[in-house]
Amino acid sequence: MKSKELRNKWLKFYEDRGHVNIxxxxxxxxGTTGVMFNVAGMQPLMxxxxxxxxxxxxxxxxxxxxxxxxxxxxxxxxxxxxxxFEMMGNWSLGDYFKKEKTQWTFDFLTKELGLDANKICASxxxxxxxxxxxxxTAELLVKxxxxxxxxxxxxxxxxxWELDGTVNTPCGPDNEWFYPLYDEPCSxxxxxxxxxxxxxxxxxxxxxxxxKVENGYVPLENKNVDTGFGFERTLMFINGLTxxxxxxxxxxxxxxxxxxxxxxxxxxxxxxxxxRIIADHVRTSVMLIGDINGIVPSNVGAGYILRxxxxxxxxxxxxxxxxxxxxxxxxxxxxxxxxxxxxxxLVEKENYILETIKTEMDKFNRALSEGLKEFDxxxxxxxxxxxxxxxxxxxxxxxxxxxxxxxxYDTYGFPLELTIEMAKERGFSVDSEGFNVAFSxxxxxxxxxxxxxxxxxxxxxxxxxxxxxTATHLLNAALKIVVDKDCHQKGSNITPERLxxxxxxxxxLEENEIKKLExxxxxxxxxxxxxxxxxxxxxxxxxxxAEHEFLDKxxxxxxxxxxxxxxxxxxxxPHVARTSELGxxxxxxxxxxGAGLRRIKAILE
Numbered sequence: 001m002k003s004k005e006l007r008n009k010w011l012k013f014y015e016d017r018g019h020v021n022i023x024x025x026x027x028x029x030x031g032t033t034g035v036m037f038n039v040a041g042m043q044p045l046m047x048x049x050x051x052x053x054x055x056x057x058x059x060x061x062x063x064x065x066x067x068x069x070x071x072x073x074x075x076x077x078x079x080x081x082x083x084x085f086e087m088m089g090n091w092s093l094g095d096y097f098k099k100e101k102t103q104w105t106f107d108f109l110t111k112e113l114g115l116d117a118n119k120i121c122a123s124x125x126x127x128x129x130x131x132x133x134x135x136x137t138a139e140l141l142v143k144x145x146x147x148x149x150x151x152x153x154x155x156x157x158x159x160x161w162e163l164d165g166t167v168n169t170p171c172g173p174d175n176e177w178f179y180p181l182y183d184e185p186c187s188x189x190x191x192x193x194x195x196x197x198x199x200x201x202x203x204x205x206x207x208x209x210x211x212k213v214e215n216g217y218v219p220l221e222n223k224n225v226d227t228g229f230g231f232e233r234t235l236m237f238i239n240g241l242t243x244x245x246x247x248x249x250x251x252x253x254x255x256x257x258x259x260x261x262x263x264x265x266x267x268x269x270x271x272x273x274x275x276r277i278i279a280d281h282v283r284t285s286v287m288l289i290g291d292i293n294g295i296v297p298s299n300v301g302a303g304y305i306l307r308x309x310x311x312x313x314x315x316x317x318x319x320x321x322x323x324x325x326x327x328x329x330x331x332x333x334x335x336x337x338x339x340x341x342x343x344x345x346l347v348e349k350e351n352y353i354l355e356t357i358k359t360e361m362d363k364f365n366r367a368l369s370e371g372l373k374e375f376d377x378x379x380x381x382x383x384x385x386x387x388x389x390x391x392x393x394x395x396x397x398x399x400x401x402x403x404x405x406x407x408x409y410d411t412y413g414f415p416l417e418l419t420i421e422m423a424k425e426r427g428f429s430v431d432s433e434g435f436n437v438a439f440s441x442x443x444x445x446x447x448x449x450x451x452x453x454x455x456x457x458x459x460x461x462x463x464x465x466x467x468x469x470t471a472t473h474l475l476n477a478a479l480k481i482v483v484d485k486d487c488h489q490k491g492s493n494i495t496p497e498r499l500x501x502x503x504x505x506x507x508x509l510e511e512n513e514i515k516k517l518e519x520x521x522x523x524x525x526x527x528x529x530x531x532x533x534x535x536x537x538x539x540x541x542x543x544x545x546a547e548h549e550f551l552d553k554x555x556x557x558x559x560x561x562x563x564x565x566x567x568x569x570x571x572x573x574p575h576v577a578r579t580s581e582l583g584x585x586x587x588x589x590x591x592x593x594g595a596g597l598r599r600i601k602a603i604l605e
Contacts, residue, residue, distance in 0.1 A: 001113075002248050006235050007064060007342060009112050010088045014062035017104060019090055022056060024065045024343075026293040027084075028302060036302050037068035042206075042226045048093055049170050049208060049224050059095040064088050064231060064342070066287060070305055073312075074421060076280050077273040079243040083309065084284035086231035088203075094222030101205050101225050102140040105177060109202070110145075113238050115179055117145045121192050121199070125160055125173030126153035130216050134159075134173045137207070141175070152192055161206045161226075170208035170224060171217065177203050181242065200237055203229030245276050252333050253279045260326045274316035281313040282330045282357075289353045290335070290346040297360040308415045310360045315418060318368060324361055328354055363527050364413055366565070371412030375419070378404055379426055398427055402434015409435070411532055467582050467604055468499040470531060470563070470575045471521070474585070475501050475600065476547060477567040478520040482513055489549050490597055498588070498603050505598040509590045521585040528580040529564030533573070536560060546570050 011021050025044045029036050038044055044065070048054045054061065065087050075081040092101070109115045122141050127133030138151050162171030178192045178199050186196040208224040210217040236244045245254060245265075254265050257275050266272055288295055288306050297307035317324055331354055335346045346353065378400060389396040400423055408414040420430045472492055479487040483505060491502035509517075538558045542548065546560045547569040554570060561571045563579065576582065584605040593599035 001235065001238055003231075003235055003338075004341065006231070006238070010064065010108075010229075011062060013104075013108055013112055014060075014090045017060070019060040019062040020056050020058045022054075022061050022063045024063055027066050027068050027287060027291045028293045028295060036305070037070075038065065042089065042091070042228065045091060045226075046169075049091070049226065051222060054093060059093040060091070061093070062090040068284060068288070068305075070309075073308075073417070077277045079245065079276075080233075080236075082232060082244065082280050082284075084280070084287050085233075088227075088229040088231050088234070090225075090227045092225035094224060097209075097223050097225060098137055098140055098207055101207075101227065102137065102175070103144050105203070105205055105227070106141075106144040106146070109177065109179075113234075115238075118147065119180055119183075120146055121150040121152065121178040122146055123152040123154045123159050123176045123178070123192060126155050128156055130156075131160075131173070131210065134175075134207075137173070137175050154193070161208075162212055167212055167214055169212050170210070170220060171212045172207045172209045174204045174206040176201050177205075179237070181237070197242070200233070202234055202237055203227065245279060249338055250279050252337055253282075253330050256329060256333060257322065257326065260329075261320060261322055263320075271320050274320045274322075277316045278313050278322070278327065278330065281309040282327055283334050285309050285313070285357055286331050286334050286339075286346060286353055287343075289356050290343070290349045292345060294349070296356055304415075307360060308417060310357060311364045311413070311415060312418060312421075314361055314364050314368065315422075318365075318372075324365060327361060328358060331357055359526075366527075367412040370565075371408060371414055374412065375408060375414075375422060378408075379428065382428070398429065400428055400430045402431040402436070403438045405430050405432075405435040406438035409439075410530055413530070464496040464604075465494055466574045467576055468494045468496075469573075470579070471582055471585055471602070471604060472499050472501050473547075473561065473563055473567045473569055473571070473575075474521045474524055474579070475499075475517070475602065476503070476569065477563070478517050478524075479503055479505075481520060482516045483509065489547070491549075498601055501600045501602070502593055502597055503600070504596055506596060508592070509598065509600075514587050514590060518585060518587060524564070524566055525579045525582045525585060527564065528578050529566065530578055531575045532562045533575075534560050534562065538570075541570050544568065 015021060025038065027037055029038060042049065045054075045061070066084060067087055068084050070083050072081060073083060076083055106117070106120075109120060110117050124137045124141070125131070125134040133153065138153070141151055142148050159174050159176060160171070161174050163169050178201055180198050181200050182198060184198075186194065186198060190196060190198060192199045192201075204227070206226040206228075208226060209220055211220050232244050232247065232249065235247045235249070236242075239247060241247065244250070254275060257278065258265055261271070263271055265275060285306060288302070288309075295302050295306055297303055297310060299307070313327055314324060317327055332350070335350050335353065340347055382396075382398065382400070386396045386398065400419065405416060405419050408419050409416060416430070416432060416435050420432070423430050472489075472494065476487075476489050487503050487505060489501065490504055493500040535557055538551070538554055538556055541558050541560045542551070544560075545568065547567070548554070551570075558570045559572065560568055561573070561575055562568045582604055585602060586605055587600055587602045589599075589601040591599050
């Protein structure tokens with residue numbers, strides 16, 4: 001069965017039974033549920049399960065809701081984990097209850113999906129001192145056609161749903177449905193409670209008949225039904241698959257990657273894992289960017305998760321020698337082929353989605369190669385230390401310290417989780433707590449620098465002036481690219497209103513040169529380049545090509561400020577932490593200031 005057929009079957013089945021298709025809501029949490037993303041199909045419906053009238057005016061609802069869960073992102077790469085997935089759901093808001101729901105789930109499984117009624121098993125709540133045994137659901141299951149011996153009474157941890165840590169919220173017993181992946185049992189005791197992979201839970205019906213209060217539970221006046229069936233899991237199961245990446249959702253993408261690599265899926269464990277990670281992470285990125293409340297990569301919140309997904313996909317593409325442009329082709333397949341009907345908004349936003357992925361992909365790729373070299377050096381250094389200690393009868397743990405992990409983040413854009421993953425592949429761990437300490441120290445230093453402790457042609461050392469100071473470094477670098485490689489700073493003056501920069505040049509800048517300077521500098525600002533400082537001997541700074549003005553005035557030890565890989569200058573600061581803090585760079589005047597000298601005045605908007 002194809003994914004589009006399953007999608008249509010589910011929605012039509014419940015629409016034929018009086019349900020209104022309410023469609024999917026945003027993947028991004030609206031702040032009312034305390035989570036970053038919607039992680040379950042019922043989550044957006046919580047107000048209506050608590051008694052509020054649904055905007056549709058209906059009490060019978062159905063949809064297929066996209067969800068994002070990243071708590072187990074490290075598990076993605078196996079056969080069954082996904083960061084984006086869909087839930088097929090239907091709800092009764094104080095309308096029908098157990099009798100109708102039991103019959104309908106049974107009918108959908110047997111008549112629509114063609115499952116053998118004799119093989120279907122179910123579990124119901126066994127009861128405890130807080131709530132009674134769910135004999136009612138068990139009796140209804142027998143009536144619809146489930147064998148009595150295939151019904152299991154299980155404890156609250158297995159067959160009860162509630163929101164942990166809350167009160168005055170709906171809750172109740174649930175009825176879970178199981179089917180064997182294959183007939184042969186692993187032992188005489190092989191049933192739905194067995195740890196072997198034979199039995200698969202394909203969905204559940206939650207009967208919200210209680211309200212959770214301080215001292216336990218009280219009956220709800222309006223009893224609700226909340227049904228959830230995993231779309232990808234169901235599709236995998238009814239096609240007799242044990243690998244979710246072999247369904248038609250992923251087959252076009254996996255086939256594309258196979259052709260690009262000339263490698264068969266499943267032949268190499270490492271490459272297969274990377275192929276799955278790429279397929280999953282690009283899909284989730286497309287969904288998050290193309291969402292009605294779409295997000296962009298950033299260093300905080302949901303944007304950080306998106307950044308992490310794209311960067312992890314880039315890392316695995318590089319790992320298996322997949323050209324990075326193929327990630328964009330993978331995104332196109334999802335937009336144009338797989339989800340063009342179910343999520344038409346993706347098609348409308350296609351160019352924006354692709355451009356957003358490309359920008360983040362290119363930004364990380366520029367730092368990745370150098371970062372990987374640095375990571376290898378770190379591992380090599382620790383291994384040498386371990387060997388030395390071993391020869392002296394000491395034991396040293398294979399741990400990357402927090403400061404080093406922060407340097408990989410700050411200089412090369414490696415999210416902590418990426419460093420942890422790469423370390424794990426080498427048998428190392430990472431001091432995450434030490435990373436957090438180093439991160440906090442960096443924030444404090446950045447605040448201190450912004451307050452101002454230095455002089456460098458600045459009228460003051462406030463936050464705005466600090467931004468203009470960093471912008472002069474970018475201008476100095478851009479002049480060498482656009483005008484002449486021998487352009488150098490000959491003076492500067494910076495106030496909170498503007499920067500003034502003098503440089504050697506034998507001609508008045510053309511309009512196209514001014515425009516190009518702005519484009520280059522604003523490109524670097526958009527690239528969110530990291531600004532770092534390194535102390536070194538003055539002569540070493542000169543030997544590595546650091547820009548300098550009036551070299552004699554500097555002491556033997558100097559500070560060299562690096563802006564990504566585009567600028568390095570001997571300087572006394574202060575500077576911003578990242579170029580994205582600067583805003584839009586605009587040249588407002590270009591003029592002569594002496595023989596062979598030009599002057600630029602510019603602002604940050």
